[in-house]
Amino acid sequence: MLYLAENIRQLSPHVRLQLAFSQLLVLLPFVFLLPPQISLLIFLAPFWVFTRLATNKNSQLNRFVIVGICILVSALVFLQYNTFRGKDAGVALITAMYSLKILESWRYRDFNLLITLSFFISAMAFLFSQSFLLVGYIFVVYGRLLHTLTKGNAHQSSQVSWRQSSKLILYAIPIIAVLFVFFPRLSEPLWRMPGQLAAGTGLSDSMTPGDINALNLLDDPAFRVKVADGQMIPAERRYWRGLVFENFNGLTWQRDPLRESIAADFKFDIQNAIQYTVTYEASQQPWLVGLDVPILFNGDSFAYSDGTIRSPKKIRQRVRYQALSVSGYSLEKELSPIVREMNLALPEEGNTQARQWAIEQRSLVDSDADFIAFLMRHINQEPYFYTLTPPIMNQEMVDDFWFNRRSGFCEHYASSVAFILRAANIPARVVTGYHGGEYNELGEYYLVRQWDAHAWVEYWQADTGWQRLDPTAAIATFRIDDALLAEVGERGLLFDQMPDADPLSFGLFEYWQQWSDSVNNFWNEWVIDFSSDTQVDIFNWLNLSKMPRSLVYILVLATVALMIFILSRRLIFRSERVDSIAKSYRLFLRKLRRRDIHKRDNEGPDAFMHRVLQRLPEQREQLLLIHQQYMNLRYRSERIDAAALKRFKRSVAQF
Amino acid sequence: MTQAIANIKHALNAIVLGKEQQVEMAVVCLLAKGHLLIEDLPGMGKTTLAHALSRVFGLEFQRIQFTSDLLPADITGTSIYDRHQQSFVFHSGPIFSQVVLADEINRATPKTQSALLEAMEEQQVTIEGETRALPSPFFVIATQNPSHQLGTYPLPESQLDRFLIRLSLGYPHPEVEKSLLLNGEKRASATSAKAEIETQPLLELQQQVEQINVSESLVGYILNLVLETRQSSELVHGLSPRAGLAIVQAAKAYALVRERDYVIPEDVQAVFPYVVGHRLVPTGQSQMTGMDLAEAVVQKVAVPL
Known part of the structure; x- marks a missing residue:
């Protein structure tokens, strides 16, 4: 057959159509990753070519028109980002130029170039997301690209099967896996994209109403908890302690610096302990969480006397740690004078109405416990509302919230109740963390999301130590913002004691959610977080480090030799279709x-x-x-006689 | 039947001494209803073999000595005015015979050669608008001198293709030659040899060749051989499908000669050089003849298990 050079050979319209379609597939993930205007921009050219060719219309453009389009598109990208630098703008520009290339792809050379570029452009999506779904999709796209490449190179009349390209992709998977596990890894990336922010949000160092509000809109996972012996944590106990604030200036709660100097002294009964592993997402904060009340941590984290845990470094990437919590444990059975003073302190002035109301109401009841019960009843029976869109409060926040607005979210309630308790001479403080979390039946872990972020109150009593008090839980269910419930369904768990979910009673969608989070967790644990440390762990597990060096060399060489052997055998015997007569005869030859x-x-x-x-x-x-x-059998009879074949096999076997 | 074939071979070998293989191929060619081309230097026994074949098979025999001034009509015949009948009467040429020995075919002009070759292919001749069938069986034995000799018009490839088998006798073995020289020329015995088979049994034998079984595996082997010639860099071009059919036909006849009712790879290997030797054209650089190249192909292609 005559083959023209690739820069002379024309692309057939059919191959161009295939090419445009492959381009659309390659560009599809960027719809979710780039702004919508840019997505539209990068889709235009391949889509135009595709529809023109599919309807048998001319898709040729004047050279100057193409140059004009290129300049225009570049300008639009620049307008969007005000720069060509950085990850987003760079990716937008290169994908846009890649998409325009189809307009001037007429020769075989362009076809080769576009297919090669397609592999690269597809992989660029990993700059934005490393989800397993994307990986699966990219495998499909690569299969499609190989198929297009085969089709473009095959003679027009020949049938090109999907099977061939799928097979190539399947062959690649074990090689990828082996290289992934064994290829030497650097402990730090060599380069970073400019303008790339480290991802992650979490509880902040201080609490001003509105902070948690921002978190409440995020469905990103905050952390996952796997309990050691498969024990379940009842829904009402799922308070995940984060930070403790003991310093109030009238608006913001903060950690008291004095706390740092008070030594922790935990005495607990191991019988009630729950041991669990937490996988904590990047938060840009050093604070870790644990089931209320966390007692012990592994690693170099530091536990404070108020049940707060601090990592020596900020959590910039996902970490995993083990912790121990004791059910019903209370901190600081005996309160030192300094701490007592710290937890009774109120700002010099402001919120006078609340102070007076607290003192008055306290004098009406006999004990602190009665006062607290009264407070909860008050919240439940008076028209207090829960909403994520509270009205703007004035400077006297506690007064304004407690007596006028009466609607807000957990931070308002926790902040106000802690203030009122202090005014009534009961030591109180605010704790932030997470509440709830859904149990993943498939992965057997609890998933806590950012929207589970919560704030509650702790008060101190002489015989019991610090006790948890969740004022938000006292709000009457019917006064919870309906829109909020609809929007963030999980929030309902906070107020209604729902039984643990059974996956079979779920709809398909919930099942899919659980499944996908479970896979994502596995993916994160074994692929994304696979680092030089994990690699070393695996090598140790395989006892590679203890093996003599020469043995490792021999092992590697043997593997390579085996692969070459298998491949060469496949190549040599590829065309040979072996039927049962030949098989038996081959056995006979082997015996000879x-x-x-x-x-x-x-x-x-x-x-x-x-x-x-x-x-x-x-x-x-x-x-x-x-x-x-x-x-x-082989030459005389026209059809294979089964009995004769059996006799032949027997004779060979007996030989 | 098989006894008849054995007798024929025996009688032929008594006349053409020490050339068992070539004699066997000649018999195969006749049984396969093919035409035979014998290529050799003058005086090597070509005519003797042709003569012996026709006598032993009991067939009517005509010999045409090809010369450069031979005309087509000299082969096919012509109509001559008969005074008594007052009309043209057709006088058939030497081609109207069961065995035609075309001696030194490459000394005639291409025009005359093609007249013979057309008759070979069609088994009929058309003279002055009238189509006349040739007798059956119809068997052409052509001899030719090596084409590099003076005064020859080498047969073009398209016409070589019409011959099923090409033989070359070669010098006899010294022992054989000694006995030849001692006993005098055997040509006399060739012309006086008695027929070993009659026409009807011969036609039946030719029928039997058609019924020889060729298994799928064997066809695969033949295909591989043909494909190998098409890929070889030492050949100008590969074998045509007609050549493939010729191999099958010859192998079947060979199997019959070997008293088998099915073809085995050895049959193919035996006939392959004789069937394709004149159909393969070596490239300029190659020093090998078509026959050598055919042998090389057989050596190269594996027999499927």
Whole structure:
């Protein structure tokens, strides 16, 4: 066949159509990753070419028009980002130019170039997301690209099967896996994209109403908890302690610096302890969370006397740690004078109405416990509302919230109740963290999302120590913002004690959510977080480090040799379709080879048997029988006789 | 039947000494209803073999000595005015015979050569608008001198293709030659040899060749051989499908000669050089003849298990 050089050979419209379609597939993930205007921009050219070709219309453009379009598109990208630098603008520009390339792809050279670029452009989506779904999709796209490449290179009349390209992709997977596990890794990335912010949000260092509000809109996972022995944590106990604030200036709650100097002294009963592993997402904060109340941590984290845990470094990437919590444990059974003072302190002035109301109401009841019960009843029976869109409060926040607005979210309630308790001479503080979390049946872990972020109150009593008090939970259910419930369904768990979910009673959608989070968790744990440390762990587990070096060399060489052997065998015997007669005859030849009689490839069976008989005259009868049976089966009969085949197989087996 | 073939071979070998293989191929060619081309130097026994073949098979025999001034009509015949009948009467040429020995075919002009070759292909001749069938069996044995000799018009490839088998006798073995020289020329015995088979049994034998079984595996082998010639860099071009059919036909006849009712790879290997030797054209650089190249192909292609 005559092959023209690739810069002369014209692309057929059919191949161009395939090419445009492949481009659309390559660009699809960027719809979710780039701004909508840019997505539209990068889709235009391939889509135009695709529809023109599909309807058999001319898709040729003047050279100057193409230049004009290129300049225009570049300008639009620049307008969007005000720069060509950085990850987003760079990716937008390169994908846009890639999409325009189809307009001037007429020769085979352009086809090769576009396919090669397509592999690269597809992989660029990993700059934005490393989800397993994207990986799956990219495998599909790569299969499609290989298919297009085969199709473009094949003769027009020949059928190109999907199977071939799928096979190539499947062959690649074990190689990818081996290289992924064994290829040497750097502990730090060599380069970073400019303008790339480290991702992650979490509880902040201080609490001003509105902070958690921002978190409440995020459905990003905050952390996942796997309990060691498969124990369940009842819904009402799922308070995940984060930070403790003991310093209030009238608006913002903060950690008291004095706390740092108070030594922790935990005494607990191991019987009630729950041991669990937390996988904590990047938060840009050093604080860690634990089930209320966390007692012990592994690693170099530091536990404070208020049940707060601090990592020595800010959490810039996902971390995993083990922790121990004790059910019903209360901190600081005996309160030191300094701490007591710290937890009764109120700002010099402001919120006078609330102070007076607290003192008055306290004097009406006999004990602190009655006062707290009264407060909860008050919240429940008076028209207090829960909403994520509270009205703007004035400077006297507690007064304004408690007496006028009466609607807000957990921070308002926690902040106000802690203020009122202090005013009534009960030591109180604010705790932030997370509440709730859904149980993933498939992965057997709890998933806590950012929208589970919460704030509650702790008060101190002489005989019991610090006790948790969640004022938000006291709000009457019917006063919870309906829109909020609809919007963030999980929030309902906060107020209604729902039983643990059974996956079978779920709808398909919930099941899919659980499944996908479970896979994502596995993916994060084993692929995204696979680092040089994990690699070393695996090598240790395989005992590679203890192996003598020469043995490792031999192992590697043997593996390579084995692969070459298998590949070469496949190449040599590729065209040979072996039926059962040939299989048996091959076995017969193998048996003869053991007696050092080798059949030449070009030797006919008759001539060969002649030689064999000369070498093995004593087995003449047996040999002649096998020979006759083979010749009859192979050359004489028109159809394979099953019984004769069986006899032949038996004769060979007996030989 | 098989006894008849054995007798024929025996009788032929008594006349053409020491050339068992070539004699066998000649018999195969006749049984396969093909035409035979014998290529050799003058005086090597070409005519003797042709003569012996026709006598032993009991067939009517005509010999045409090709010369450069031979005309087509000299082969096919012509109509001559008969005074008594007052009309033209057709006088058939030497081609109206069961065996035609075309001696030194490459000394005639291409025009005359093609007249013979057309008759070979069609088994009929058309003279002055009238189509006349040739007798059956119809068997052409052509001899030719090596084409590099003076005064020859080498047969073009398209016409070589019409011959099923090409033989070359070669010098006899010294022992054989000695006995030849001692006993005098055997040509006399060739012309006086008695027929070993009659026409009707011969036609039946030709029928039997058609019924020889060719298994799928064997066809695969033949295909591989043909494909190998098409890929070889030592050949100008590969074998045509007609050549493939010729191999099958010859192998079947060979199997019959070997008293088998099915073809085995050895049959193919035996006939392959004779069937394709004159159809393969070596490239300029190659020093090998078509026959050598055919042998090389057989050596190269594996027999499927």
